[in-house]
Amino acid sequence: xxxxxxxxxxxxxxxxxxxxxxxxxxxxxxxxxxxxxxxxxxxxxxxxxxxxxxxxxxxxxxxxxxxxxxxxxxxxxxxxxxxxxxxxxxxxxxxxxxxxxxxxxxxxxxxxxxxxxxxxxxxxxxxxxxxxxxxxxxxxxx
Amino acid sequence: xxxxxxxxxxxxxxxxxxxxxxxxxxxxxxxxxxxxxxxxxxxxxxxxxxxxxxxxxxxxxxxxxxxxxxxxxxxxxxxxxxxxxxxxxxxxxxxxxxxxxxxxxxxxxxxxxxxxxxxxxxxxxxxxxxxxxxxxxxxxxxxxxxxxxxxxxxxxxxxxxxxxxxxxxxxxxxxxxxxxxxxxxxxxxxxxxxxxxxxxxxxxxxxxxxxxxxxxxxxxxxxxxxxxxxxxxxxxxxxxxxxxxxxxxxxxxxxxxxxxxxxxxxxxxxxxxxxxxxx
Numbered sequence: 577x578x579x580x581x582x583x584x585x586x587x588x589x590x591x592x593x594x595x596x597x598x599x600x601x602x603x604x605x606x607x608x609x610x611x612x613x614x615x616x617x618x619x620x621x622x623x624x625x626x627x628x629x630x631x632x633x634x635x636x637x638x639x640x641x642x643x644x645x646x647x648x649x650x651x652x653x654x655x656x657x658x659x660x661x662x663x664x665x666x667x668x669x670x671x672x673x674x675x676x677x678x679x680x681x682x683x684x685x686x687x688x689x690x691x692x693x694x695x696x697x698x699x700x701x702x703x704x705x706x707x708x709x710x711x712x713x714x715x716x717x718x
Numbered sequence: 719x720x721x722x723x724x725x726x727x728x729x730x731x732x733x734x735x736x737x738x739x740x741x742x743x744x745x746x747x748x749x750x751x752x753x754x755x756x757x758x759x760x761x762x763x764x765x766x767x768x769x770x771x772x773x774x775x776x777x778x779x780x781x782x783x784x785x786x787x788x789x790x791x792x793x794x795x796x797x798x799x800x801x802x803x804x805x806x807x808x809x810x811x812x813x814x815x816x817x818x819x820x821x822x823x824x825x826x827x828x829x830x831x832x833x834x835x836x837x838x839x840x841x842x843x844x845x846x847x848x849x850x851x852x853x854x855x856x857x858x859x860x861x862x863x864x865x866x867x868x869x870x871x872x873x874x875x876x877x878x879x880x881x882x883x884x885x886x887x888x889x890x891x892x893x894x895x896x897x898x899x900x901x902x903x904x905x906x907x908x909x910x911x912x913x914x915x916x917x918x919x920x921x922x923x924x925x926x927x928x929x930x931x932x933x934x935x936x937x938x939x940x941x942x943x944x945x946x947x948x949x950x951x952x953x954x955x956x957x958x959x960x961x962x963x964x965x966x967x968x969x970x971x972x973x974x975x976x977x978x979x980x981x982x983x984x985x986x987x988x989x990x991x992x993x994x995x996x997x
Binding site for chain 1 (some may be wrong): 731734739821851854897
């Protein structure tokens with residue numbers, strides 16, 4: 577849910593994570609994982625909404641947590657984030673579709689429908705990842 | 719190969735995908751160089767309006783959908799259902815108004831199941847304005863939202879960028895100025911239902927006859943506490959005319975001078991039977 581009035585949160589300002597070059601280890605372009613780079617692709621988003629949509633959920637969470645911290649104290653967002661972290665681990669292997677049921681219930685997404693549920697459903701995606709590569713990446717072996 | 723490795727790092731998210739935007743921009747530039755136009759979205763260049771009367775709300779809309787200069791739909795329905803006591807008229811891009819009202823209707827239904835109360839118009843208003851502001855006006859939906867809830871009748875107008883107004887009478891769409899002229903002249907507080915219906919009908923008719931983007935019939939929706947009258951069509955302002963003359967000639971008008979019959983010799987070359995699997 578949106579909150580109104582961000583003046584009280586100016587000190588907890590939200591940085592926008594941009595489209596910068598995908599850096600891997602050693603701070604160089606990670607060609608193996610993200611393909612060849614192009615200056616135009618990285619500097620300019622292809623649509624005015626691309627950046628804001630990519631970070632929408634993150635920004636909403638940050639706003640809500642900082643609001644909660646200001647109202648109820650530090651313990652409230654800490655407890656919630658601990659629960660989110662625990663619920664996020666209840667999922668299948670990386671290349672399989674997980675329902676994220678616990679996480680959705682905690683966040684309240686089970687009681688609302690938005691374009692994320694209707695358009696571009698990841699379960700209907702035509703592309704599949706490489707199972708070995710994805711598991712190795714998740715376990716940090718790669 | 720490249721796509722497979724891409725999906726390793728970023729988890730797949732639903733929602734809008736901006737993959738083709740750069741390609742579309744390039745295509746548009748190429749097509750404009752050749753002098754053609756890319757296809758345009760279907761809009762509802764429209765007149766929609768709403769008025770608060772003594773016991774509730776009257777919403778009105780015309781029924782023409784345009785695609786550039788062509789009428790795409792002569793009888794489209796612009797008054798959308800949101801909840802049993804709330805209805806919403808939509809102007810702007812037809813797909814956007816349709817999808818937006820359906821999403822908000824679903825969300826409101828879930829919300830009312832969760833609170834086990836009849837939904838309020840203010841809730842629908844807030845959901846709509848937050849969604850439209852999130853997309854910064856790229857979703858071209860201008861809406862007139864009206865309904866009756868536990869606090870009485872409410873009427874809101876919602877603009878594509880997310881601003882809303884709560885007023886006793888509102889108009890939206892390309893014919894909004896014509897309709898507003900009628901409202902400004904004849905609106906009174908606490909009208910009777912028949913007066914309110916006549917006022918809305920006249921306002922939409924003004925839009926239909928004075929604006930090219932609006933036309934065809936007039937739909938009305940009367941919402942009162944416990945009752946909804948969806949009158950479609952309420953008034954057929956632009957009936958297609960009936961041809962008065964007939965260009966068909968009676969049999970025997972032309973005299974027959976001679977008649978000769980030539981039989982064509984057709985022989986059967988091949989005969990095959992193909993059985994259908996009707997299981």
